[in-house]
Amino acid sequence: MAKYADDAKALYELVGGKENISSVTHCATRMRFVLQDPDQADIEKIEALASVKGTFTQAGQFQVIIGNDVQEFYNEFVSISGIEGVNKEEAKTDAKKNMSLLQRMLAALAEIFTPLIPAIVVGGLILGFRNVIGDIKMLEEGTKTIAQVYPFWNGTYNFLWLIGEAIFHFLPVGITWSIAKKMGTTQILGIVLGITLVSPQLLNAYAVATTKAADIPFWDFGFAHIPMIGYQAQVIPAMLAGFMLAYLEIGLRKIVPNAVSMIVTPFFSLVPTVLAAHLILGPIGWKIGDVIANVVYSGLTSSLSWLFAALFGFLYAPLVVTGLHHMTNAIDLQLMSQFHGTNLWPMIALSNIAQGSAVLAIIFLHKGNEKEEQVSIPATISCYLGVTEPAMFGINLKYLYPFVAAMIGSGIAAVISVSSGVMANSIGVGGIPGILSIKPQYYLIFAFCMLIAIVVPFMLTVLFRKYNILNKVDQAPIRTFGKREFRTDSKKASNL
Structure with a gap:
């Protein structure tokens, strides 16, 4: 019999059988189900299966952690169940029926920004490197930068700006393209719309504040003047314009005859959207973005910044669980546009580290639990590289106390980070x-914050387990430094 046949058959029955499975697919390590009735899944028995490392529900999908052999397990499951698998995009679409309106909105936001993140990450690293070689005066007794002394590094400094500008100044092009892709509309129209927001013939968004009103160029329609202002690095104007273009195209497709659709639909989708973007949507979106950025920035630089930081650092992990964390991408990008940097994102990085450190403590406490280590060890590495879901859903939320320990450590580290600017x-x-990605002048203090995010969650997790704080599930032997303790219902025994 095949390696996973028994467990695949058992999982098929424990999730409710064919009648309860709307669709099934898999990713790198997990089976992903969309269930008609999620409550029918017997989670306790599923997690007891030898092949299963844990379960969690996210974005309307019931996910079962299998590990690196998930492809083999999936093949067995499909063979036994007779259910035709679907691709990830089809599963995501199917999963939306299990999501609330807010969850669907957040999922849409995530789908817009996720394709852009690799470029944004590269851009952040490039800006950080440019700061090191071009802005820090570390040579000739602190009077010159590396770029000022060495021609090669000066050329590198100037060359890298080509990439940085393409990523951040022309970000609206990526946003409008991503919206068109997500909405299933014509992607090249999304790209063209984005270009009309950042065209070189427009006054650069960064120059608007220093340009007199009388000197701002405009289109003269006789009866009206429309300012020729660009929206470089602006997020919300691009999103508003992108969605208008997509919904116009979708609406026109329904009413325009196929014989003329290729001509009529693109024209009457794009032209009105570009006009509205510069006349209405752009100014409104710019104002909304400014308000959001100012509120967040004020909160992080006011006399109560420590409180704002403590709350954000403490609550960011629960935001990830609910999916609300996706909104921070737009806020970060708006802060970068307005203040040439973000003090929000460092706290997110610290929260990720803290969750990984809590799992690291669980690895220490449960040393020898080979089945759990197949989840906990990769989850720790994943956290330290910025992806927290495997750790939170596979380990920390399961036991709860490491999740809370990480939240506390993240909050402390966030306060230090924000208080240090x-x-x-x-x-x-x-x-x-x-x-x-941190500005070089803050490397040392941020390194200290990272140390806090590693040490505090680890120690708190060990203490919470030792004294059974917030622990209702974990009854495994307690491993401590220099000794091993064991709990029973009536007493605590120690092995010295």
């Missing part, structure tokens, strides 16, 4: 490598 050039890798 730490700023990042951009969104970057969200774990330990994230220091590369």
Whole structure:
């Protein structure tokens, strides 16, 4: 019999059988189900299966952690169940029926920004490197930068701006393209719309504040003047314009005859949207973005910044669980546009590190639990590289007390970070490598914050387990430094 046949058959029955499975697919390590009735899944028995490392529900999907052999397990499951598998995009679409309106909105936001993150991360690293070689005076007794002394590094400094500008100044092009892709509309129209927001013939967004009103160029329609202002690095104007273009195209497709659709639909989708973008949507979106950025920035620089930081650092991990954390991408990008950096993103990186450190403590406490280590060890590495879901859903939320310990450690580290004025050039890798995206003058203090995010959650997790704080599930032997303790229902025995 095949290696996973028994467990695949058992999982098929425990999730409710064919009648309860709307669709099934898999990713790198997990089976992903969309269930008609999620409550029918017997989670306790599923997690008891030898092949299963844990379960969690996210974005309307019931996910079962299998590990690196998930492809083999999936093949067995499909063979036994007779259910035709679907691709990830089809599963995501199917999963939306299990999501609330807010969850669907947040999922849409995530789908817009996720394709852009690799470029934004690269841009952040490039800006950080440019700061090191071009802005820090570390040579000739602190009077010159590396770029000022060495022609090669001066050329590198100037060359790298080509990439940085393409990523951040022309970000609206990526946003409008991503919206068109997500909405299933014509992607090249999304790209063209984005270009009309950042065209060189427009007054650069960064120059608007220093340009007199009388000197701002405009289109003269006789009866009206429309300012020729660009929206470089602006997020919300691009999103508003992108969605208008997509919904116009979708609506026109329904009413325009196929014979003329190729001509009529693009024209009457794009032209009105570009006009509205510069006349209505752009100014409104710019104002909304400014308000959001100012509120967040004020909160992080006011006399109560420590409280704002403590709350954000403490609550960011629960935001990830709910999916609300996706909104921070737009806020970070708006902060970068307005203040040339973000003091929000460093706290996100610290929260990721803290969750990984809590799992590291669980590895220490449960040393020898080979089945759990197949989840906990990769989850720790993943956290330290910026991806927290495997750690939170596979380990920390399961036991709860490490999750809370990580929240506390993250909150403490966030307070120190904000109180010290730490700023990042951009969104970057969200774990330990994230220091590369921090502005160089804050490297040392951010390194200290990372140390806090490693040590505090680890120690709190060990203490919470030792004294059974917030622990209702974990009854495994307690491993401590220099001794091993064991709990029973009536007493505690020690092995010295």
